[in-house]
Amino acid sequence: MKNINSIKNRISVRSFKDRELSESLTKQIQELVNKRYVGPFGNEIKFKIIDTKSRELASLGKMTSYGVIKGARLYIVGYCKPDNESLYDYGYCLEELILDLTDLNVGTCWLGGTFGRGFISKAVDLPDNMVIPAITPIGLIHEKRKFSDKLVRYIAKSDKRKTHDQLFFNLNKSGDVSVLDFNENKPNVTQLLEMVRIAPSASNKQPWRIIVNRSSLHLYWDYDQAYNSGIKSHNIQALDMGIALSHLKISADDLGISNSFSVNNPNIDNVSWNYVGTFNIGE
Template sequence: MDILAAMWRRVSVRSYDVRPVEQALVERLLGLARTTDHLTEVPPRIALVSGVERTRRVLTYMIGSYGLVQNAPHLLVGVLPEESDMARLDLGYVLEQVVLEATRLGLGTCWVTGSYDARRAGEAVGLTPGEVVAAVCALGYPARDRWGRFHSRTVRYLAGGHRRKPLTEIVFSDRWGEPWSPDSADPTLVAILEHARLAPSANNRQPWRFIVRPDYVTLALVRPAPIDGGIVMAHFALASAALRRDGRWEVRLRDDTLARECGLPQRVIPVAVFKR
């Protein structure tokens, strides 16, 4: 399975087989997290919690919350070197690359940014002064029993995970609000945007918007969601590389000049530009 197929195949798996993932595969994923492309000078640390009892303790944020993700044999714990929006953006960028590689390997994953206990996660992996746990991601083999499959499908449906906004709603031409049509656009760019559109986000809100300009593509967020921003940046960059439209993100978080160039409304947050 190539990376583009992995983007289409990836879903949030919320019910797992209790058997652990082979150590070689776990090490492969942790190695990727350490060496993959990142956005900051000090990238996030991806740590591991293993064992259903230990992961259950982290995922039980409040009474009844554990049922949202069941029997995960592992958790990938996203640790920031410090609390900042830049660090959160980088965490989304790095960890989503690991998620897509896990999908390629036949494993299930599920981002969890709210319904978990950050203190317990930090205790489980050990934090140095200044480090902050910002998200966890369940990892394992999807449950194959009827109830497990039903649970994952039901929670995914209730969370709206099957819905995606059309490109015409999230992409503008040159400036904010200007209509963009895939019919008259570069077909390769359209394909890249289609794969970016598949990125997961908290509560499936899909807060990202793209402005296609002559020399670059701007990413903006309609609400403060830097982890989601990093996730969609990973999809865009990986799809661009796979489709041989090479380029690189230049982070310009809350850059007033970029906001003016793209005509962004006051509450919309400029994040980055992708240049070839």
């Protein structure tokens, strides 16, 4: 069952063994893919496994990851509407699935831009007015990273994360926002925030910002107009906000902290970020 350790253990795998999965592991993966996934905004997300080298898909041409992924033939694919709330839920649900796969020692990697959308769209018979925001390869992890894997990690700065003072803030009694002092906050709050800090995000930009007001963690999106315009059909960073919410939920459940999610903008003054929602925790 996914938990804080799953979050800590998850890595982006781009080099896979060119070997078929065992029958038992394949069955476990299929059971996870077949589960019902619903995000915090109420959208149900369905996934399926695509074998890019199957005879059924041979007529569609060749699947490409533009050199990012090596050795994988299986991919998990889903789709949703292009609005932000649907994208939040897609990110939330796919991260849940990825963390469950992590517990099975199955390699995964978020792909939001570096995959052949034409091939994948035809493979899943993509309905009108839907988008495929992201996919993940799945397979056995290759012990030795390829040079291309190391290069992608270097370019994306995958091993680096923003510091706490760049991401997390406090709302004081006078209504002013200041950098959150981790030493003055309860351990359960700081643990939840740390699990958000280490979450994956597109190009490792970490667009989430959280303002803490007692038991309310207000989640904001530091929207990057130029970056999000890279894909015309949807805002790719909306996925990252869903991933952040999934980490909050999984961590709180693992720590035994009562929690709920709501959308009620606190309208805090002098905040330029886009409000997403509020994660409420027990005192």
